[in-house]
Amino acid sequence: MNQWNNFSKGFFKENAVFTLLLGMCPTLGVTSSAINGLGMGLATTFVLVMSNIAVALVKDFIPDKVRIPAFVVIIASFVTVVELTMQAYVPSLYDSLGLFIPLIVVNCIVLGRAESFASKNNVGSSAIDGLGMGLGFAMALTILGTIREFLGSGKAFGLSIFPEDYGMIIFVLAPGAFIALGYLIAIINKTKKTA
Amino acid sequence: MAQKESSLKNMVITLLVITGVAGAALGFVYKLTKEPIAKAKLEKQQNAIKEVVPEFDNNPAGEFTEYKSVEGTAIKVFPAKKDGQLVGLAIETISKKGFGGEVKLMVGFTPDGTIINYMVLEHKETPGLGTKMDEWFKTDKKNQSILNKSLDKNNLTVAKDGGEVDAITAATISSRAFLDAVHLAWTTYQANKAVSDSTTTKQVITLEKEKSNESVE
Numbered sequence: 001m002n003q004w005n006n007f008s009k010g011f012f013k014e015n016a017v018f019t020l021l022l023g024m025c026p027t028l029g030v031t032s033s034a035i036n037g038l039g040m041g042l043a044t045t046f047v048l049v050m051s052n053i054a055v056a057l058v059k060d061f062i063p064d065k066v067r068i069p070a071f072v073v074i075i076a077s078f079v080t081v082v083e084l085t086m087q088a089y090v091p092s093l094y095d096s097l098g099l100f101i102p103l104i105v106v107n108c109i110v111l112g113r114a115e116s117f118a119s120k121n122n123v124g125s126s127a128i129d130g131l132g133m134g135l136g137f138a139m140a141l142t143i144l145g146t147i148r149e150f151l152g153s154g155k156a157f158g159l160s161i162f163p164e165d166y167g168m169i170i171f172v173l174a175p176g177a178f179i180a181l182g183y184l185i186a187i188i189n190k191t192k193k194t195a
Numbered sequence: 196m197a198q199k200e201s202s203l204k205n206m207v208i209t210l211l212v213i214t215g216v217a218g219a220a221l222g223f224v225y226k227l228t229k230e231p232i233a234k235a236k237l238e239k240q241q242n243a244i245k246e247v248v249p250e251f252d253n254n255p256a257g258e259f260t261e262y263k264s265v266e267g268t269a270i271k272v273f274p275a276k277k278d279g280q281l282v283g284l285a286i287e288t289i290s291k292k293g294f295g296g297e298v299k300l301m302v303g304f305t306p307d308g309t310i311i312n313y314m315v316l317e318h319k320e321t322p323g324l325g326t327k328m329d330e331w332f333k334t335d336k337k338n339q340s341i342l343n344k345s346l347d348k349n350n351l352t353v354a355k356d357g358g359e360v361d362a363i364t365a366a367t368i369s370s371r372a373f374l375d376a377v378h379l380a381w382t383t384y385q386a387n388k389a390v391s392d393s394t395t396t397k398q399v400i401t402l403e404k405e406k407s408n409e410s411v412e
Contacts (some may be wrong), residue, residue, distance in 0.1 A: 008257045063200060063202070063206050063209055065201040065202070066206045066210055069210060070209060073197055073214055074213065075215050077220060080224070081220055081221070087228065087235070152362070169365075172321075
């Protein structure tokens with residue numbers, strides 16, 4: 001497979017959030033601000049790349065029947081590494097993402113890529129696939145976070161654009177996440193059809 | 196793909212090796228990050244103490260006493276001293292009555308109980324509503340601010356409960372939790388200080404008496 005296609009499919013054609021609708025829990029949960037979305041996206045990207053590489057490396061040694069538990073152990077290890085590292089070096093980001101970092105383990109994108117791509121392809125393609133999918137996920141989360149932060153509290157990446165009092169608080173809360181995501185998916189589907 | 200056969204022996208060995216390697220790797224990372232994590236936490240605590248009490252020249256973090264509040268939460272009192280004189284108390288306090296769980300604060304008091312400043316350490320309140328507590332109770336607007344007020348002289352509960360503090364708009368529960376934490380800080384310290392002064396030992400004491408008073412309210 002062409003490596004560029006392999007990389008870029010994560011952004012649009014097979015974007016985890018907008019097209020595959022995978023990983024909805026962190027998507028809806030953390031995107032109350034752009035910076036949270038970006039942080040979560042990058043953490044997931046790291047885990048995706050590392051676990052894809054690891055799975056591609058060991059795939060031949062793993063008997064078929066225990067592959068899922070084996071993958072989960074690998075993924076969980078990398079997530080814990082991310083969690084500890086974040087706690088040590090970016091405590092403020094860790095505070096705001098908090099609960100959602102351990103939840104990367106059960107993010108179906110990560111296991112999905114390990115199962116459907118990395119376990120069938122070589123290390124290089126798997127790393128690129130992980131990077132593409134991860135960055136696509138990060139992009140989707142950042143866009144959603146920016147929209148919600150702007151409409152909800154009048155800020156973009158923490159910079160005030162209009163006074164917070166005029167913000168529509170619903171966009172910062174859970175229902176706003178569904179509304180914003182719904183419209184985004186609708187727009188993307190529309191552009192896809194016309195393109 | 197030369198997949199290995201799924202025999203019991205193969206499966207057991209594979210999982211053992213994978214979990215073993217993962218365990219060792221995690222142990223290594225844990226060791227590596229243990230110190231920075233402790234440092235980051237300590238720094239956060241230090242900054243919070245500095246933020247809420249006047250200038251000091253001792254090491255409050257090294258002299259803290261831990262008490263148990265009537266709610267069973269741990270209250271940490273950090274004394275700030277200048278030239279051996281007590282100038283303020285930074286009290287780390289937790290209320291469990293928040294909208295999304297615990298609300299953890301660092302509140303600074305003068306020795307006579309006037310609130311100097313506070314800092315919200317941890318909370319899981321609703322973004323955009325309860326999260327405003329970071330600034331709300333410091334803002335000098337209407338009756339929002341609790342700074343320069345004293346729990347002995349002022350009735351620091353939300354207006355809805357008959358108090359004199361304006362709750363955060365649309366976040367009364369968060370506001371109650373916040374003020375509850377402030378109350379717990381001061382009452383726990385007061386109650387325990389009296390005891391430890393008389394016995395000159397710093398013991399962790401749960402105050403049953405306080406509990407009965409509280410439930411009457």
